[in-house]
Amino acid sequence: MLELVSVYFDDMTPDWRKEEAATLTDMLILMVSGKVAYRLNGETIVLEKGDLLYIPQGVMRAGRDTPEGPHQKYSMHFRLRQAEAFPLEEPYPYRKVRTRKFDYMKQRFAALSHHWIASKPHDLLIGSGMATEMLGCFLQEATEDGFASVKLRLMKEVQQYIVAHYREPVRIQELAELVDRAPNYVTQTFKEVTGMTPITYLHQIRVHAARDLILNTRMTIGEVADYLGYSDQAHFNRTFKKTVGFPPSAVQRELERKRG
Numbered sequence: 001m002l003e004l005v006s007v008y009f010d011d012m013t014p015d016w017r018k019e020e021a022a023t024l025t026d027m028l029i030l031m032v033s034g035k036v037a038y039r040l041n042g043e044t045i046v047l048e049k050g051d052l053l054y055i056p057q058g059v060m061r062a063g064r065d066t067p068e069g070p071h072q073k074y075s076m077h078f079r080l081r082q083a084e085a086f087p088l089e090e091p092y093p094y095r096k097v098r099t100r101k102f103d104y105m106k107q108r109f110a111a112l113s114h115h116w117i118a119s120k121p122h123d124l125l126i127g128s129g130m131a132t133e134m135l136g137c138f139l140q141e142a143t144e145d146g147f148a149s150v151k152l153r154l155m156k157e158v159q160q161y162i163v164a165h166y167r168e169p170v171r172i173q174e175l176a177e178l179v180d181r182a183p184n185y186v187t188q189t190f191k192e193v194t195g196m197t198p199i200t201y202l203h204q205i206r207v208h209a210a211r212d213l214i215l216n217t218r219m220t221i222g223e224v225a226d227y228l229g230y231s232d233q234a235h236f237n238r239t240f241k242k243t244v245g246f247p248p249s250a251v252q253r254e255l256e257r258k259r260g
Contacts, residue, residue, distance in 0.1 A: 002135065004128045005077040007116035009109075012070040020062035025077040028131075028138060029053040030099070030109050034071025038063045041093040047073070050102045052138050059093040074109035076131050097145045101137065108134050144193065154179045155193045158186060162198060166205045167229045172198060207243040210236075214251045221248050 005025050010016060012034075020039070031047045038045050039062040040055065046066065047053055055061060057079070065071060099105050108130060115127040144152055158175050175198055176183040190198045206228045213224045225236035241247045 001081055002128055002132045003079045003081060004116075004124065004131045005079060007077070007109075007113050007127070008075045009113050010071065010073050010075070012072060014070055016063075016065050016070065018061065018063035020060055023055055023057055023059045023061045025079055026057050027053075027055040027075055027077050028135060029055070029073055029075045030105055032072035032074065032106060035066040035068050036063055036071045036073065037066050038094075043093070045094065045096060047096070050098050052097050052099050052105070052141070054095045054138060054142075056093065074106075074113060076109070076112060076134070078131055078135075095142055097138070097141045099138075099141055101141070105134065105137065151189055151193060154181065155190050158190055158198060159194070159201070162202050163205060166202055166209065167227065169229060170198070170202050203239050204243055206230075207240050210240060210248060211244070211251055214248060215255055221252060224248070 016036070029047070029052065031049050031051045031053075033049050035046055035048045038047065038053070041060050045053070112127055112130045112134070115123045115130070157179055161175065161178055162170055172183045172187060176186045179186065181189075187197055190196075190201070194201060196204070210224050210228055213219055213227065214221070219227065221237075222233050225233045228236070230236035230239070237247050237249075
């Protein structure tokens with residue numbers, strides 16, 4: 001999906017300036033400190049610490065330091081092999097978000113830069129994987145940026161509760177009581193924020209846990225189903241296949257094949 005082209009770290013370069021030219025690749029930028037002013041297709045935008053900026057290929061881009069002085073920023077340049085893999089629908093030549101994961105994104109950019117500079121065998125493959133993850137994090141934050149903070153906070157509480165109690169019978173009514181909202185509000189808002197209902201999210205967690213148990217323990221499929229709160233193994237089998245596309249027995253057969 002993603003072809004990594006280059007990675008840069010601008011580290012307090014005096015009088016940094018970028019003359020206007022068409023962007024040759026897609027870009028993702030993380031501001032670490034200071035400020036920088038970009039002009040993108042004739043529109044001025046100022047970045048500061050914590051800002052993530054996505055610029056698609058072909059945008060006319062110019063940039064310079066602000067009067068406050070030099071800045072620090074990471075940037076990764078890449079090409080998407082499938083344009084539909086990164087669906088930003090806004091009719092603007094860029095997308096900026098203030099990341100809520102600054103420390104994590106800074107650490108990942110630093111690690112990506114290290115792999116890019118090292119140029120050891122497999123570093124490009126590792127770097128492309130890291131860049132894909134970071135692009136996914138950006139897209140997630142860009143999507144969440146359109147929601148009210150209260151919605152995000154309440155639905156995060158719901159997610160955390162489901163993760164902590166996924167082996168138990170989780171009902172919409174108790175989720176509604178958890179956040180003091182109506183059941184319909186919880187179902188609709190959770191789907192709006194995450195793209196799935198709370199119950200679908202619950203089953204996804206259970207299925208991924210089931211796969212780990214099948215691969216890493218000697219539990220039978222029936223024991224796994226019971227451990228994860230499914231009283232009916234047939235229901236577990238159907239849910240597993242609906243979630244990942246194949247039944248749990250396929251995971252078990254693959255494991256047995258590898259064990260010889």
